[in-house]
Amino acid sequence: MKRITEAAQLEARYDLVIIGAGPAGQSAAIAAAGLGIATLVVDENLAPGGQIHRGITTTPVTDRAVLGADYWRGLPIAQRFLASAVDYAAGAKLFSLLPAGDEPGRHAEIELGVSIAGQARPVFAGQVIVATGAMERPFPIPGWTLPGVLTAGAAQIALKAHGLVPQGRVVLAGTGPLLLLVAAQLRAAGATITAVLDTTPAANRAGAARHVIDFLRSPYLGKGLSLLAKARGGPRRIAGVTGLRAEGEDRLRAVTFTAGGAAQRIEADVLLLHQGVVPNTVISNAIGCAHRWDDRQLCWVPIRDEWLLSSVEGVAIAGDGGGIAGAECAAESGTLAAIGAAHRLGRIDAAERDRRAAPVRAALERLGRGRGFLDALYRPAAADRVPAEDSTIVCRCEEITAGQLREAVAGGATGPNQLKAFLRCGMGPCQGRLCNLTVTEIVAQARGITPEQAGTYRLRPPFKPVTVAEIASLPQTNAAVKAVVRY
Amino acid sequence: MEADVTVIGGGLVGSCMAYGLARLGARVLVLDEGDVARRASRANFALVWVQSKGMGMPQYSAWSYASSEGWAGFAADIRDETGIDVVHQRPGGFALCLSDDEMEARRRYIERLQAQPGAPAIPYEVLDHAGTKRMLPDIGPDVVGAIYSPADGHVNSLKLFRALHVANQRRGVTYRPESVVDSIEARDGGFRITGAWGEARSARVVLAAGLGNARLAPMVGLDAPVIPSKGQVLVTEKVAPFLHYPMGTVRQTDEGGVMMGDSQEDAGFDTVVTNPVISVMAERAMRMFPLLRDLNVVRTWSASRVMSPDGFPIYAQSRTAPGAFVVTCHSGVTLAAAHALVLAPQVQAGALADELSCFSGTRFHVPQAA
Amino acid sequence: MFRRLPDSPAETLRFTFDGAALTARRGDTVASALLANGIASCRTTPAKGTPRGPYCLMGVCFECLVTIDGTGNRQGCLVALEEGMRVETQAGARRAVAP
Incomplete structure (x- = not known):
């Protein structure tokens, strides 16, 4: 592992650039390094783990029971990643990615714009794996912009990365497995939760029923049962919640809603919202990957082939950024993407690629089995979207x-x-x-x-803001000067 | 016939034509593309710019100047009708120069421009560094000087785009999006316009489809050999107002973002943003205004200008299919007032004025030298 | 708003928010340091001036924008807190200042 802390340390070219150091990005890096591929990992976070294993190497939460076994499953991945022979730029941002091509200004290889500590540099890559994961689905209720209203994922990050728990009157609201998990983790950490407002539509159960066989055969079952057991005896849980609102002038004061036919009001200092996670498609959208609307997960997903390759040549998308499947699937998909990239880079032949991929595909099949059940059971209500x-x-x-x-x-x-x-x-x-x-x-x-x-927005670079000075520092060409300086 | 006039194209040019025609009582149908389309109207730099226009065609200089003179009234009309302030401002504009060579070239250019027979006398001043700094205190030491013209200005072109849609809706213009035109036929003293969406009939038709005009014009015996010219733009986060004048390549919007442009490349329809080009634009902008240095660029984009072979507009009525007009230009913002208030009434009257005959597409049919 | 779990051994760092002297721990980001000090609101929007505070803590929402050591519009959740940092409310649009 070579840590890159300033842009000048970047090589001009890598065989493979991986964006993101969550389970998918780290696993891709481990597999690529194992095949001797010159690899750069660019990650926005200051330490590996992504959001799901956020702070896995640095967390101040030492009691393993608090964050649970699924969280700590991220530690061996991070340790292997940190021991792998790759270049790793933490706290760095990818701001541009220009697909290869013949048109003026394009190159024979993919050009990436990387910014580290306020310095920007172009990096060329033969192959790219985008592993930028998921983000929480927007939950646009009245008052959701008030200070004091955060996502449940934010509270989880505060706990994992910083050992912080919300205090005062804390209300969680929404639907989805993560909401239950965060409630359990916060309780285990000693937080007091005033209420959990469950917005899961009752009708979802019928829709989920047809996926129940898969779910019973899936690893999700054990996790689900353990979550429900933790939820028992927990805070006041109100089901069938609709019409959720956050109230207050300059900050959150109360949460109002309807449940059981009655309007209710709970005074609150912190409201944690959550209604599922969706792929973060900013980069795949901005570089022109074809996407489709996934009606099961109610989000845009990039269209990918069996090697997770997007419609943009040389760019694969691994992990939840390609569709929500969870951390374990993300890790496997990172490995699969790296195997595919290794073949395209000419490191392994097709037979070797397929041989290596077979067990990974089997694992993906097994791990993904219960997803349909969860998607159907926790499908957020139309009125909440x-x-x-x-x-x-x-x-x-x-x-x-x-x-x-x-x-x-x-x-x-x-x-x-x-x-x-x-x-x-x-x-x-x-x-x-x-x-x-x-x-x-x-x-x-x-x-x-x-x-x-x-349809959706057509996005453009920069994927994250970079300064005028950083852009001005990027290499210029005679053709570019000619295109601008005309007198 | 369901309409007196069908305007093909719902960008700034088409919307201005529709607006001008509807003001005169015409029943107007606008056929537009959908959400994803090559829309210069969503990507332009929003200048109402005069000082450098018309080299080789003084009539274009006069036409641009006339439009800029009419812009304030046009903006007021739009505001009165829609309640939307398109934030037209005419404080004058600067072409900032970063070398003595550039300064000299620009000074000579504007002299030659205005020396053309029939060119309007557009007021301007040649300023040195100190003179420029008196008006623009934030310029950097690399700014040698500037050409300043009080005729120049800018608007919020996205607000203009929306305001025209609102105004047209209120005036009863029928707007039909997602209606790509496949064919236009002159028939029964009018036009039959068809596409996958169905068909429309009207007495007149105005082609205002930007780059699409190249394909449509021959259907009615017109010429619009327009091709794309790629332009790239950067914009910063919102910043408290500090640039009180537009520059040809840098301007602060009323919402606070600082836009930097403007490149010109022949790249076909490729509209990716390329780092070397935005680097040059950012560097020049930063030399003009060093305090741009640490601002965050939040968005870049690239789009296709609608460029004719000589860069000037194409306005013409078809000889073989009278009632069919073509309107194409790359300065849909600057010329918005002229299109709505001068050109549209001529279309309504059925004939373009003689002064506009120089803009006919027939000018590109120069006979080969014997 | 948030409190720190008791088993946090990290070094204490001093910083200021709008001039008030505060403390946090090494390993905090600017946003987590504010939350740990009970600060819910850290900016007002340039569009309408309404108050906002950290929302996603993962770099996506841009609600935790603050001015850090004079540089405006920084994402507080992505910046590691350092000893002596001067953090200020991002009041509306930032100002362009001469370098």
Whole structure:
């Protein structure tokens, strides 16, 4: 392992560049290093683990029972990763990726823009594996922008990475396995939870029933049972919650909702929202990978072949960024992507590739078996994805409401890109990360079309902000000067 | 016939034509593409720019100047009709020069431009570093000087785009998105326009489809040999206002972002952003205004300008299919007022004015020298 | 808002937020240090001036933007806290300042 702490230490070219050091990125790196492939791992976090194993090598939480066995499963991966022969840039950002091509300005290999400690540099790569994982699905309720409202994942990160637990009157709300897990972890860490508001639609059980056989044969079963056991005797749990709102002027004061036909109000200092995780597709979108709408997981997923290769030549997508399947699948998919890349780089022949891939594919098959059940059981309610109230903010950055979006659609804006032009939604610093799914579904609902037809934002670099000076420091060409300096 | 005029193209050019026609009482149908389309209207630099326009065609200089003169009234009309302020400002604009060579070249250029027979006398000043710094205190030491013209300005072109849609909707313009036109036929004293979406009939048709005009124009005996010219742009996060004038290549929007442009490349329809080009633009912008250095760039983009062989607009009525007009240019923002308030009434009246005959596409049919 | 678990042995770091002297631990990010000090709101939006605070803690939402040692709009959840850091509320749009 060579740690890269400044841009000048980067090689000009690598066989393989991996974006992200979660389970998928680390596993890809381990496999690639094992095959003697010159590899760079670029990760935004300061330490390996991604979000699921966040702080795995640094966590101040020493009692292993608090974060649980699934979390600690990340430690051997991180240890093997840190012992592998790769270049590792932590706290670094990938801001651009130019696919290879013949057009003016493109190159024979993929060009990546990497920024480390305020210095930007281009790096060329034969192959790229994007392993940028998942993020929490937006949960656009009235008041979700108030200070004091965080995601459940944020509370989990605060616990894992920093040994912090929320205090005061803490309310968790939403649906999905992670919500239950966070509740259990916070309790194990000694936090007091005032209430868990469960928004899972009761009708989901019927939909999930047809997946139950797969679920019973899957590793998810054991985890689920253990979570439910931990939830027993836990905080007040209210099921069938609808109409969730966060109230307060300058910060959260209370949570209101309807349950069992009655309007209710709970005073709260911290509200932790969660309704599932979705692929973080910022990079795959911005580099032009083809995506499709996944109606089971209610999100965009990049279209990939059997080697996880996207529609952009040389770019594979491993882990939850290609579709939500969880940490263990992510690790296997990272290995699979690395094997595929090794073949494309000419390191192993097709037979060797297929031989190495066979056990990985078998593991993916086994680990992925119960996913359909979870997706169906924890499918978030339509009303929690598409705000009914016109005044609810959808684009947090530009403060654009559901009503403004619907009005613009009625005025002829056919999709997310036209809405962006008309309203600036998705144009703030988060670049639509927190609103793109909601906007797609609002358009689909308002126009009576499918989300696939409604489409999504066309993103552009930089994937994360870089300074004017950093961009100005990138190499220039005569052709580029000629394109700009004209007098 | 369901409409008096069908406008093909719902970008700034088509929307301005539709708006101008609807103001005169025409029943207008706009056929537009959908959410994903080559839309210069979503990607432009939003200048209302005059000082450097029209070398080789003084009529274009006059036309641009006239539009800039009409812009304030146009913006006021739009605001009164829609409640949307498109933030038109005309504080004057600068072409900042980063070398003596550039300064000299720009000074000579504007002199030659205005010496052309029939060119309008657009006011301008040649400023040295100190003179520039008096108006733009944040310039860096590399700025040698500038050409300043009080005729130049800028707008919020996205607000303009939306405001035109709102205004047209209120004036009863029928807007039909996702309606790519496959064919146009002159028939029964009007036009039959068809596509996968169905068909439309109208007495007149205006081709305002940007680069799509190259394909559509021959269907009605017109010429619009436009090709894409790639332009790349960067924009920063929102910053408290500090740039109170637009530059030709740097401007701060009313919302706070600082835009940096403008490159020109012949790259076909490829619209990827390339780092060497944005690097040159960022570096030059930073030399002009060193305090840009640490600002975060949050977005870059690239799009295709609609460029004719000589760079000037194409306006014409078909001889073989009267009632069919082509309107194409790469300065849909600068020319918005002229299109809505001058060109659209001529289309409504059925004939383009003689002053515009120089913009006909027939100019590209120069007979080969014997 | 958040409290620290008792078994945290890391070194204590001093920093300021809007001039107030505060402490946190090595291993904190700027955002976690604020949460641990009971600070829920760290910026106001440039669009409408409404208060915001850390939301995702994973670099996605850009709600924890703060000014750090004079540099505006930094993502607090991605910056490791250092001894003596001067952290300030990001009040609306940042200012462009001469280098």
